[in-house]
Amino acid sequence: MGRITLKKVQKSFGSTEVIPPLDLEINDGEFVVFVGPSGCGKSTLLRLIAGLEDTSGGTIEIDGVDATGLPPAKRSLAMVFQSYALYPHMSVRKNIAFPMKMAGLPKAEQEKRISQAAAALNLTDYLDRRPGQLSGGQRQRVAIGRAIVREPSAFLFDEPLSNLDAALRVGMRLEISELHKRLDTTMVYVTHDQVEAMTMADKIVVLQAGVIEQVGSPLDLYHTPRNKFVAGFIGSPRMNLIEGAEAAKHNVTTIGIRPEHIAVSGESGDWKGVVGVSEHLGSDTFFHVKIDGFAEPITVRAGGNVDLHYGDTIYLTPQADLIHKFDGGGLRV
Amino acid sequence: MATQQSRSAARMMMAPAVILLLAWMLVPLIMTVWFSFRKYLPLRGGDLGFVGFENYSRFISSSSFWPSVQTTLIIVGGVLLITIVFGVILALLLDQPMWGQGVVRILVIAPFFVMPTVSALVWKNMFMDPVNGIFAHLWKFFGAEPVQWLSQESLPSIVMIVSWQWLPFATLILLTAVQSLDSEQLEAAEMDGAPYLKRFWFIVLPHLSRAITIVLLIQTIFLLSIFAEIFVTTGGAFGTKTLTYLIFQRVLESQNVGLGSAGGVYAIILANIIAIFLMRIVGKNLDT
Numbered sequence: 001m002g003r004i005t006l007k008k009v010q011k012s013f014g015s016t017e018v019i020p021p022l023d024l025e026i027n028d029g030e031f032v033v034f035v036g037p038s039g040c041g042k043s044t045l046l047r048l049i050a051g052l053e054d055t056s057g058g059t060i061e062i063d064g065v066d067a068t069g070l071p072p073a074k075r076s077l078a079m080v081f082q083s084y085a086l087y088p089h090m091s092v093r094k095n096i097a098f099p100m101k102m103a104g105l106p107k108a109e110q111e112k113r114i115s116q117a118a119a120a121l122n123l124t125d126y127l128d129r130r131p132g133q134l135s136g137g138q139r140q141r142v143a144i145g146r147a148i149v150r151e152p153s154a155f156l157f158d159e160p161l162s163n164l165d166a167a168l169r170v171g172m173r174l175e176i177s178e179l180h181k182r183l184d185t186t187m188v189y190v191t192h193d194q195v196e197a198m199t200m201a202d203k204i205v206v207l208q209a210g211v212i213e214q215v216g217s218p219l220d221l222y223h224t225p226r227n228k229f230v231a232g233f234i235g236s237p238r239m240n241l242i243e244g245a246e247a248a249k250h251n252v253t254t255i256g257i258r259p260e261h262i263a264v265s266g267e268s269g270d271w272k273g274v275v276g277v278s279e280h281l282g283s284d285t286f287f288h289v290k291i292d293g294f295a296e297p298i299t300v301r302a303g304g305n306v307d308l309h310y311g312d313t314i315y316l317t318p319q320a321d322l323i324h325k326f327d328g329g330g331l332r333v
Numbered sequence: 334m335a336t337q338q339s340r341s342a343a344r345m346m347m348a349p350a351v352i353l354l355l356a357w358m359l360v361p362l363i364m365t366v367w368f369s370f371r372k373y374l375p376l377r378g379g380d381l382g383f384v385g386f387e388n389y390s391r392f393i394s395s396s397s398f399w400p401s402v403q404t405t406l407i408i409v410g411g412v413l414l415i416t417i418v419f420g421v422i423l424a425l426l427l428d429q430p431m432w433g434q435g436v437v438r439i440l441v442i443a444p445f446f447v448m449p450t451v452s453a454l455v456w457k458n459m460f461m462d463p464v465n466g467i468f469a470h471l472w473k474f475f476g477a478e479p480v481q482w483l484s485q486e487s488l489p490s491i492v493m494i495v496s497w498q499w500l501p502f503a504t505l506i507l508l509t510a511v512q513s514l515d516s517e518q519l520e521a522a523e524m525d526g527a528p529y530l531k532r533f534w535f536i537v538l539p540h541l542s543r544a545i546t547i548v549l550l551i552q553t554i555f556l557l558s559i560f561a562e563i564f565v566t567t568g569g570a571f572g573t574k575t576l577t578y579l580i581f582q583r584v585l586e587s588q589n590v591g592l593g594s595a596g597g598v599y600a601i602i603l604a605n606i607i608a609i610f611l612m613r614i615v616g617k618n619l620d621t
């Protein structure tokens with residue numbers, strides 16, 4: 001079990017309100033990702049759920065039981081910290097055993113769970129090392145091992161991959177996703193990286209300044225962003241947001257079109273522009289196109305072998321049915 | 334210091350400092366060893382020539398020798414125990430956010446700036462005086478017979494005075510160590526189900542072990558040679574004669590430089606034994 005319900009949860013530090021009253025439902029077995037720019041209150045929200053911060057208002061229910069006043073240890077949640085927070089003077093084995101030792105589990109059971117976790121996380125050869133003698137990815141796995149042996153009803157991750165290099169990050173992302181499929185336990189995952197959110201989540205919660213902008217599946221957010229913020233935040237490269245005369249043609253304040261929803265041509269199209277910087281990724285090419293009358297350059301995706309260069313004239317045609325329209329308040333029309 | 338040449342140049346430029354430092358340490362040491370083999374009674378005939386190991390055997394066979402070693406160890410051990418236990422507690426308390434933190438920290442450190450002679454006199458006359466001391470008044474207030482601190486409880490009294498002086502040092506070093514502990518580790522332990530005392534035992538204390546080692550080593554060096562506190566309180570009476578104090582008495586009160594020097598050499602040996610001993614038990618904390 002691992003259903004977490006937030007009802008009107010609110011948090012202030014002194015007089016600054018970091019999280020205005022907020023409702024959220026996390027279902028059993030779900031992989032929920034909190035995503036948003038740095039400082040938007042993701043960690044604070046996660047720490048409220050963990051019990052490491054006290055709420056300033058509202059209630060937190062775990063599996064239908066009011067857990068608002070419960071200490072962290074009583075919530076049967078396990079957390080993986082950004083810094084891993086391993087105990088440096090203990091061996092990997094002792095680190096993983098620590099929560100079981102605190103819970104007073106029999107030695108034999110501890111050993112069994114340690115060897116299972118170590119096998120699952122490729123740590124068997126490192127059990128007698130200290131955390132200081134491990135690489136970043138291995139430390140990360142120890143932190144995860146320490147969390148899974150407790151068999152919690154939900155896992156909380158706070159930017160667990162942000163200290164790893166790009167290649168390891170992709171690998172760990174897969175491992176965590178696989179872990180979720182195998183354990184089928186609720187996971188709440190915090191990140192500022194929308195790629196992590198899109199690739200891992202069952203449900204994404206987009207936060208800005210402590211406010212939930214939208215909740216939905218990755219493709220929901222991609223296809224029907226509720227407002228301009230979500231539209232710009234989800235998807236890589238970002239959606240092009242165009243204001244002014246071009247938007248007025250659609251009777252709205254802002255229109256948005258994703259780089260992958262624009263057709264590129266050397267001869268004809270709706271918009272005529274000049275190629276600026278181009279990024280060649282092999283599979284794709286991203287052109288930054290300067291168009292007269294547009295405030296900002298438009299990013300478009302083209303195939304890997306489009307023969308256009310800096311300064312060339314380029315014609316762009318947005319797919320009409322994939323244009324997103326937003327009103328003056330930034331909301332989707 | 335990459336090349337051979339720059340390395341030898343560096344050596345030459347360091348030489349004056351190294352030589353000065355060596356002379357600084359070696360001259361007194363050699364003089365001590367030199368005098369320890371001579372019969373030297375400044376007021377009774379002066380330097381009377383070599384006597385072999387006579388000074389050594391006389392010093393060690395004196396009835397005051399072993400009690401003085403014992404007293405030294407009790408004082409050093411007692412002060413170490415008190416300063417480290419209370420130092421850890423104070424450091425944890427001072428780490429808590431509180432009103433007037435800066436002022437409180439300065440107040441806690443203050444005793445370290447009081448000269449040993451002064452602090453011993455203050456304790457002797459204002460706290461421990463059996464008639465006018467604050468403790469005497471306190472005891473009388475509760476209807477108890479005032480304790481004759483420096484004569485009846487002489488050793489604990491001195492341990493108390495010296496601990497008071499060294500507590501700030503221990504607290505300060507331990508406080509910086511407490512502050513360097515990653516708070517996420519404590520939070521992780523909290524989520525892992527460790528209540529406060531277990532967090533202290535399994536997380537905080539191991540983190541402090543290196544700082545405790547440093548406090549232990551530095552304090553031992555200084556505590557082996559405490560003198561002023563004994564001189565101004567009991568004058569070595571009532572079983573408070575440490576090895577240092579015994580040497581002082583031999584040299585200045587008995588005017589026997591040779592005997593005192595032999596005692597000095599014993600003190601060096603004792604200090605080294607303790608140092609090796611300490612390094613063995615706690616020194617491994619410094620490697621990791």
Ligand SMILES: Nc1ncnc2c1ncn2[C@@H]1O[C@H](COP(=O)(O)OP(=O)(O)O)[C@@H](O)[C@H]1O
Binds near residue numbers: 038039044
């Ligand atoms: N202990 C605290 N005291 C005061 N302000 C805090 C505290 N913790 C976080 N904040 C503030 O709350 C906001 C959200 O922080 P955080 O949840 O860490 O953001 P995120 O994890 O999304 O980057 C930030 O503006 C931060 O300055």
Ligand SMILES: [Mg+2]
Binds near residue numbers: 042043159
């Ligand atoms: Mg954060």
